[in-house]
Amino acid sequence: MILEMKVPSPGESIKEVEIATWLVKDGDYVEKDQAIAEVDSDKATLELPAEASGIITLKAEEGDAVAVGAVVCLIDTEGVKPSGATTESKSEAPKEETPKEETPKAEVKAEAPKAAPAVTSHAAGSPSPAARKILDEKNIAPATVSGTGKGGRITKDDAVNAMPSMGTPTGGNRGSERSKLSMLRRKVAERLVSAKNETAMLTTFNEVNMSPINAIRNEYKDAFKAKHAGVGLGYMSFFTKAVTRALELYPDVNSMMDGDYKVAYDFADISIAVSGPKGLMVPVVRNAENLSFRGVEAEIKRLAIKARDGQITVDDMTGGTFTITNGGVFGSMLSTPIINPPQSGILGMHNIIERPIAVNGKVEIHPMMYVALSYDHRIIDGRESVGFLVAVKEALENPMELLMDNNPKKALEL
Numbered sequence: 536m537i538l539e540m541k542v543p544s545p546g547e548s549i550k551e552v553e554i555a556t557w558l559v560k561d562g563d564y565v566e567k568d569q570a571i572a573e574v575d576s577d578k579a580t581l582e583l584p585a586e587a588s589g590i591i592t593l594k595a596e597e598g599d600a601v602a603v604g605a606v607v608c609l610i611d612t613e614g615v616k617p618s619g620a621t622t623e624s625k626s627e628a629p630k631e632e633t634p635k636e637e638t639p640k641a642e643v644k645a646e647a648p649k650a651a652p653a654v655t656s657h658a659a660g661s662p663s664p665a666a667r668k669i670l671d672e673k674n675i676a677p678a679t680v681s682g683t684g685k686g687g688r689i690t691k692d693d694a695v696n697a698m699p700s701m702g703t704p705t706g707g708n709r710g711s712e713r714s715k716l717s718m719l720r721r722k723v724a725e726r727l728v729s730a731k732n733e734t735a736m737l738t739t740f741n742e743v744n745m746s747p748i749n750a751i752r753n754e755y756k757d758a759f760k761a762k763h764a765g766v767g768l769g770y771m772s773f774f775t776k777a778v779t780r781a782l783e784l785y786p787d788v789n790s791m792m793d794g795d796y797k798v799a800y801d802f803a804d805i806s807i808a809v810s811g812p813k814g815l816m817v818p819v820v821r822n823a824e825n826l827s828f829r830g831v832e833a834e835i836k837r838l839a840i841k842a843r844d845g846q847i848t849v850d851d852m853t854g855g856t857f858t859i860t861n862g863g864v865f866g867s868m869l870s871t872p873i874i875n876p877p878q879s880g881i882l883g884m885h886n887i888i889e890r891p892i893a894v895n896g897k898v899e900i901h902p903m904m905y906v907a908l909s910y911d912h913r914i915i916d917g918r919e920s921v922g923f924l925v926a927v928k929e930a931l932e933n934p935m936e937l938l939m940d941n942n943p944k945k946a947l948e949l
Contacts, residue, residue: 538587538610544603545576545849551602552576553718554595561593564616571608573845575718580845583607590614598715659687662694669694723815730874735912738871741924743931745887745902748773751934751943759947763829768947770884771807772831774859776938777930778882779803779824782857785923787915788880789856797914806855806875807835811842817875818847819855829948863887869905879914882927883907 542552552574559571565585572583585591589612595601662670662677666689670677673694680697682689716724730736752768759768782789782803790799805823809816818838823831841847858875863886872883883906890903908924930937939946 536612538589538612539606540583540586540608540610541606542574542583542601542603545574545581549576549603549849551600552581553600554597554607555580555717557593557597559591561591563591564614565589565591565610576849580717580719581848582845585610587612600718660689662689663691665691666694670697673697673699675699726876727873730876734874734876736874736909737912737920738907738909739917739920739924740869740905740907741928743904743906743928744892745770745904745931747932747934749902751939755943755947755949758949759829762949763833766829766833766836768828769832769835771835771859771861772828773931773934773938774882774884774927775805775807775820775823775826775831775835776828777927777934778805778857778859780930780937781923781926783824784926785919787919788910788923790914791856791877791879792911792914793877800856802856804854804856806852806858806878807838808858808860808875809839809842811845811847816842816847816852817855817858818842818851819853827948828946857881859884861885863904869907871907872909874909874911879911880920880923881909882924883909 545552553576555573555575557572559565559569565571565588567585567588569585570582571585571591574581574583587610589610592609592611593607594609595605595607601607660677660680660682662680662682663684667677669691670680670689675694675697677689680689680693681687683693684690748770756768760766786799789803790797792798802822803824805820806817807820809818818841820826820831820834820838826834838847838851841851855875856878858872858878858881860872860881861884862870862872863884867885868888869885870883872881874881885905885907887902887904889900891898892901892903893899894901906924906927908920908927910920935941935943943949
């Protein structure tokens with residue numbers, strides 16, 4: 536029986552996908568549920584599992600865009616796994632490669648005697664007195680000049696024509712490679728350009744003293760991890776809680792434009808930008824305003840693992856109302872994050888560096904982080920944007936009172 540495998544729908548709005556990689560070859564025997572291909576949509580990369588066991592015949596090439604529902608391969612379910620074919624093909628390969636390996640060896644042996652006289656000549660690379668003087672004046676090493684005189688000696692003309700190195704690479708690799716971007720990467724690029732061109736994007740900055748958060752983490756992180764089955768107490772839960780609090784105070788930041796209308800939300804679905812093997816992914820933590828510290832950390836960990844393993848789905852990345860991105864994990868000190876459309880705001884975190892700051896008239900060293908809020912000025916005014924970022928700063932610098940109600944053990948569910 537010949538089974539036609541068709542492209543399943545990754546989501547309601549997706550009409551076509553792209554064959555990113557075939558994980559099997561034409562004529563291979565595949566097992567049921569074995570991953571046979573990776574397909575890119577404009578929102579995610581998904582694995583395509585075999586619907587039955589048998590011999591596979593590919594009907595699309597890597598890089599082909601195929602419509603949802605189109606046939607991409609055939610599986611002959613009556614096919615038997617060819618046990619001997621693989622062995623024969625492997626045994627033949629060395630026979631074909633053997634003469635190819637011997638040929639360059641013969642050439643190397645034949646060429647070696649020709650190069651020997653030039654190397655053994657004492658004149659090779661040695662400048663004449665006049666040439667040496669010129670090279671010294673130019674600050675050029677004789678070893679970098681090819682001599683045209685007898686036995687490879689560097690002549691006066693060689694020295695006059697020699698040019699000092701200005702850092703231009705010579706003799707290095709000059710290759711290049713042209714490869715097509717994945718459908719996901721092309722969609723990300725399209726959305727980023729759209730955000731720059733179609734929004735009145737502006738960025739405001741502030742800095743946060745991370746000492747209070749560090750003190751809480753140092754005191755409770757071990758107990759937190761032990762109590763909650765390996766879920767760590769990181770910075771993202773503090774930032775997520777601070778953001779949801781600020782969104783309640785400044786609801787315009789938690790809204791979007793839809794033509795001539797403003798769409799406001801009474802919930803906070805926070806998109807968390809993470810780096811996956813296929814590029815930037817932005818999974819969504821749903822109703823983050825209702826989650827505890829443990830809930831936020833557990834959900835971020837779950838989504839990050841799915842993104843890392845290539846198991847993230849379209850539903851996981853759809854519908855966020857605000858985004859948090861952390862360039863600090865890569866060492867970024869300051870940046871202007873680009874809005875994730877159709878959202879109106881994105882908060883950028885950065886690396887933590889100990890810096891001197893003034894505290895009560897005295898200079899002290901504290902771990903500091905720059906934070907950046909990029910926002911759509913069409914819908915968010917300066918008062919709301921600056922107020923929002925200040926509210927985030929206040930919550931992060933006073934988490935015990937503003938995020939934990941002065942009861943850290945209860946807030947951390949210890």
